[in-house]
Amino acid sequence: MKLELRGITKRFGALVANDHIDLVVQPGEIHCLLGENGAGKSTLMNVLYGLYDADEGEVLLDDEVVHFAGPGDAMAAGIGMVHQHFMLVPVFTVAENVMLGHEPTRGGGRLDLEAARAKVVEISERFGFHVDPDAIVEDLPVGVQQRVEIIKALSREAQVLIFDEPTAVLTPQETDELMGIMRQLKADGAAIVFITHKLREVREVADRITVVRRGAVVGEAKPGSSDAELASLMVGRSVELTVAKDAPRYSDAKLEVKDLEIVDPDGLVLVDDVSFTVRGGEVLVVAGVQGNGQTELADALLGLVTPSAGSITLDGTELVGRSVRDFLGQGIGFVPEDRGVDGLVGTFTVAENLILDRIYGPPFVKAGSLQLRARDEFARAAVEEFDIRTQGIDQPAGRLSGGNQQKVVLARELSRELRLFVACQPTRGVDVGSIEFIHKRIVATRDAGVPVIVVATELDEALALGDRILVMYRGRIVGIVPATTPRDVLGLMMAGIAPEGSEAA
Amino acid sequence: MSAPEDRPAVPAESPAAEDVARKRTEEPENRWSVAFREIVGGSWGVSVGAVILAIIAGSIMIVATDEGVRAASGYFFGRPGDLLAAAGGAISDAYSALFRGAVWDYRADSFAESIRPLMVSLNYATPLIGSGLGLAVGFRAGLFNIGGQGQMIFAAIGAGWIGFALQLPWPLHMLLAMVVGILAGALWAGIAGLLKALTGAHEVITTIMLNHTAYYLLFFLLATPGLLQAPGSANPKTPAMLESAQMPKLLGSGYHLHLGFLFALAAVVFTWWLMERSKLGLTFRAVGENPHAARVAGIDVSRTTVWVMVVSGALVGLAGVTQVLGTSVTGFSTDVDAGMGFDAITVALLGRSSPLGVLAAAILFGGFRAGGATMQAAEGIPIEIVTVIQSLIVLFIAAPPLVRAILRLPKPGQTPRRKAAQPAKEVAA
Numbered sequence: 054m055k056l057e058l059r060g061i062t063k064r065f066g067a068l069v070a071n072d073h074i075d076l077v078v079q080p081g082e083i084h085c086l087l088g089e090n091g092a093g094k095s096t097l098m099n100v101l102y103g104l105y106d107a108d109e110g111e112v113l114l115d116d117e118v119v120h121f122a123g124p125g126d127a128m129a130a131g132i133g134m135v136h137q138h139f140m141l142v143p144v145f146t147v148a149e150n151v152m153l154g155h156e157p158t159r160g161g162g163r164l165d166l167e168a169a170r171a172k173v174v175e176i177s178e179r180f181g182f183h184v185d186p187d188a189i190v191e192d193l194p195v196g197v198q199q200r201v202e203i204i205k206a207l208s209r210e211a212q213v214l215i216f217d218e219p220t221a222v223l224t225p226q227e228t229d230e231l232m233g234i235m236r237q238l239k240a241d242g243a244a245i246v247f248i249t250h251k252l253r254e255v256r257e258v259a260d261r262i263t264v265v266r267r268g269a270v271v272g273e274a275k276p277g278s279s280d281a282e283l284a285s286l287m288v289g290r291s292v293e294l295t296v297a298k299d300a301p302r303y304s305d306a307k308l309e310v311k312d313l314e315i316v317d318p319d320g321l322v323l324v325d326d327v328s329f330t331v332r333g334g335e336v337l338v339v340a341g342v343q344g345n346g347q348t349e350l351a352d353a354l355l356g357l358v359t360p361s362a363g364s365i366t367l368d369g370t371e372l373v374g375r376s377v378r379d380f381l382g383q384g385i386g387f388v389p390e391d392r393g394v395d396g397l398v399g400t401f402t403v404a405e406n407l408i409l410d411r412i413y414g415p416p417f418v419k420a421g422s423l424q425l426r427a428r429d430e431f432a433r434a435a436v437e438e439f440d441i442r443t444q445g446i447d448q449p450a451g452r453l454s455g456g457n458q459q460k461v462v463l464a465r466e467l468s469r470e471l472r473l474f475v476a477c478q479p480t481r482g483v484d485v486g487s488i489e490f491i492h493k494r495i496v497a498t499r500d501a502g503v504p505v506i507v508v509a510t511e512l513d514e515a516l517a518l519g520d521r522i523l524v525m526y527r528g529r530i531v532g533i534v535p536a537t538t539p540r541d542v543l544g545l546m547m548a549g550i551a552p553e554g555s556e557a558a
Numbered sequence: 559m560s561a562p563e564d565r566p567a568v569p570a571e572s573p574a575a576e577d578v579a580r581k582r583t584e585e586p587e588n589r590w591s592v593a594f595r596e597i598v599g600g601s602w603g604v605s606v607g608a609v610i611l612a613i614i615a616g617s618i619m620i621v622a623t624d625e626g627v628r629a630a631s632g633y634f635f636g637r638p639g640d641l642l643a644a645a646g647g648a649i650s651d652a653y654s655a656l657f658r659g660a661v662w663d664y665r666a667d668s669f670a671e672s673i674r675p676l677m678v679s680l681n682y683a684t685p686l687i688g689s690g691l692g693l694a695v696g697f698r699a700g701l702f703n704i705g706g707q708g709q710m711i712f713a714a715i716g717a718g719w720i721g722f723a724l725q726l727p728w729p730l731h732m733l734l735a736m737v738v739g740i741l742a743g744a745l746w747a748g749i750a751g752l753l754k755a756l757t758g759a760h761e762v763i764t765t766i767m768l769n770h771t772a773y774y775l776l777f778f779l780l781a782t783p784g785l786l787q788a789p790g791s792a793n794p795k796t797p798a799m800l801e802s803a804q805m806p807k808l809l810g811s812g813y814h815l816h817l818g819f820l821f822a823l824a825a826v827v828f829t830w831w832l833m834e835r836s837k838l839g840l841t842f843r844a845v846g847e848n849p850h851a852a853r854v855a856g857i858d859v860s861r862t863t864v865w866v867m868v869v870s871g872a873l874v875g876l877a878g879v880t881q882v883l884g885t886s887v888t889g890f891s892t893d894v895d896a897g898m899g900f901d902a903i904t905v906a907l908l909g910r911s912s913p914l915g916v917l918a919a920a921i922l923f924g925g926f927r928a929g930g931a932t933m934q935a936a937e938g939i940p941i942e943i944v945t946v947i948q949s950l951i952v953l954f955i956a957a958p959p960l961v962r963a964i965l966r967l968p969k970p971g972q973t974p975r976r977k978a979a980q981p982a983k984e985v986a987a
Contacts, residue, residue, distance in 0.1 A: 357853065378856035389854055398848040409844065410855035418837040425835075 054115055054131055054212040055079055056101075056244050061110035063093075063100055070096040072269040073110065078213065078244040083235055085255045086248045087274075088265035089287055089484045094248045095137075097265070098215050102134050103127040114213075128154075133206025137218040139198050141205075143191035148173050150190055151205045176204045180237055196227035203234065214238060215246045220254055224342050225512055225544035232258050250287070250485075252280045253513070288485045296492045301520045304502035306333030306368055308354075308473050313363035315349045315528075323349045324360070325528040331473075331504040336495065338519030338536070339508045342547050346528035347508045348390055351477045354506065355387045356380040367473055381410055384472035386498075388462050388479050390508065392455075396462040399451025403443050404432035406450045407465050435464040440490065456487030463494060474498050477508040492518060512540055591700070593963035595847075597956045598697035598911050605908050605915070608954035609922070616947040617649045620939060624648035652939050659932020660925035670812065675928055677813040681885065683924030684815075685710075687822035688877030689902030690909060690916040691829045692747075692870040696761075697911040698833060699866040700846035705750055705765025706899020708772035709743040709871045713878030714894045715776060716742030718796050719786065721803035721883060731802040736821075736879050743875020744868045746772060751867025755860035761867070769899070777892050788889060796889040805884035818880030823917075825876055830913040832869070842866050874899065904952050923948065 056078040063071040070093045078084040088094045100107045103121030111118050114130055121127045124134075141150045152169035159165045173186035182200045190198060199219060206214055216235070220228045235258055239245055249255060255262055262274040264286040272286055308331045315324035324346045331337045339347045352358045354365065356377045365372045367383055381387075389395035397406050408417045408428050416427045432446040439460045443453055450461055459479065466474070476495060480488040495518060499505045509515040515522050519536040524546040531546045542552050621627050627648055630640040658665065660679050666672045689706050696703040703709075717739025726734065750764040779786040780794035788797040805817035833839040844852040845862045853859050877898060882890055905923055909915030930944035961967070 355854065376856070376858065377853060378858065381856040387854065394848070395850045395854045398844050398851045400847050401844070405840070409851065412837050412840060413856070421837050423835050423837060423840060 085259035133211025304333030386466035390477035596959035612950035656929035660929030685877035686920035690905030692873035693906035708769040710878035713743035713875035739879035744872035747871020751864035816884035818884035
């Protein structure tokens, strides 16, 4: 089935989220919709899926104009969507989830679970999904849950499949498998829309690439385009994707973590016997799929969680058991994983947020009183230096875009005298243009002789920034390897497989 | 393509760890905290609108209970004009009596008599300013201090005891009584803060329990000879405050308004400075708006909680002190708080938890109190109408966010799906 969007325009108040977007997706083709966060990709797909009404434009299926009042209509017309956040009921089985919404019934309105199971088995076998129809969804790994979503769409005879940022939650291996699945579906004649902002994935599977920027189509790219070409189309200017950095020059500074163990209130061991050293002037990347203990490890490095065993010493000073304020006082800069939650007070102004962890004495506080002039001068300088796009230092930080919020956090943390810098997923949800800037600042911090730890879930970032890469799996260190390690080895490590001859296990 | 045997291991997240991660991101979106923040810190338009709507609703009640209106409604279809005239008359009579009793008595002979109602209103407003500020500080820091009653009682016990039992010259005596009273209020609230910091006990529960504890403690002290009870009396009432401990009348003995009003105004200025210009206030607000970020910024959230309650209790304590040393100087009994600990909640809500707003709201409520009495005396309209109006104000302010939170409704004007809002930010930036 051929899908065509003609002149789709969607406005939210004064903002034009989609500006006369045209898109054609042929059967047996993977069409990539590439764009930064907030470029309007998801809005477009929600229009297509009947979640939003377009202000202008039309949707055509096989050259016939269709109109969807809701997802139900879209599904009935053969459009299936695999959402970024899975739309599954965690406590239901696979078969129950698949039939949810169009339950097959036998006489008297009884559910026909057998039919649903058979359907799951049939589709699963056709594409080699290996999904057990009776498994409870919440027990399944994320990658398999995603396949359930795909089965769900296929079970409704979907001929157009939309994948909305499907790889955000997957390991590199799972991503590769998903690519394989997409190719298979394509061979089966499906028309596939693949929404992403990851360049590598685009190059791997796309037959056609449409780049969206600020709500409008800015061009089509050939599948053979280089990363740099795609990125500059996406951002609107040329972008450096690789971080230029010299070989590390070690300083005397040193962070030592020894036999660290963190147990959550329920007794679950989240960080298990973790030991490593970071020297001044090097970046250690802590890599792994989200939720394998990296967050807790990072939190422990700021005293946010107290380890149940082990030690953290910075230049010989033991830090375990001290307060967060003591950690900050030791010169630890910290960029939390979730800036909206842990990094900023959204209702506070940019200026207030810029001094939030520096209120324990001059220059911003004297005799218990805020020094507004010093604060505002500092804030203006920081906005300038870090290129924070804001209407003013009095604007609430929560109104800034993700990238600019992150720059506020970075500006606050990096404009202090630092002895250790910990950045958790510093570029998550940040536009490509800001990523470049953030990476440069992190490398500059390293070059100033500060030990740097970066928690990363994406291999690209780990390889770009790291001098060494520490991979965690289920709270343990799988290995600490040099940044020259091949991707597939790192991918295996993220799934818990230690390479031969690695530093630690 | 993806046979399991090819796959080395299922790259499963540890479910618990993922859970933790999820909790961290979801908590700030908690709809109840959103509702709380909207209720205590919404816009001024809502405050003004709530007052106007409440007064309109009050009018309907006045009309419904008015004798003349009821008589006229008996022959509504015969002469509908009568009903409307009667209703209009009832409303204008009621509210002009309210105005006469609260602001300006235009029927009085002299200027001095005419402004008397205003002075009465300001006098009623005095304790509401202090207690409203106390509540407002708590609201800004995300704490709901319902313990105004207990804190006022404790402040009254402290100030009162100093006030009649010690012999000191004025103003030393008065100042000492004030300090002791304010500290007592701070201490009583601090207990709730400490319980929250150490055990996580919710301040709403503990402050309510402390209200009862304070009430019965005062009852015991008043009923036991040799403690607070006036010597030679069997009534549960304290002796009169000594002259040297009293807050002098500001405008001579003709008016009730006393020095406490100026202290209350000073408290408004102090609270503004504290919340907007001091480091402590910044930590209070940071903890109230986003305790996670506050914690990452090195702010000790538990300790801040205790300080918030202490400051809140001190301000409420000031209200108790002005009551004892300024308003009821002939001695007080168990009703010393006169419900102000609870009215303070309304005052702080109506004032949007801002010091100037609290001042305005407290004066409005002082006026309701003063005018309500006149309304009852002159027009026979029950003073409870005023209570109803006050309650409706709370309802109008608090209900919309609460209903949204309970029924999980989106805020009107916002697109229900949050995704839609995101492009706006990015493009704007």
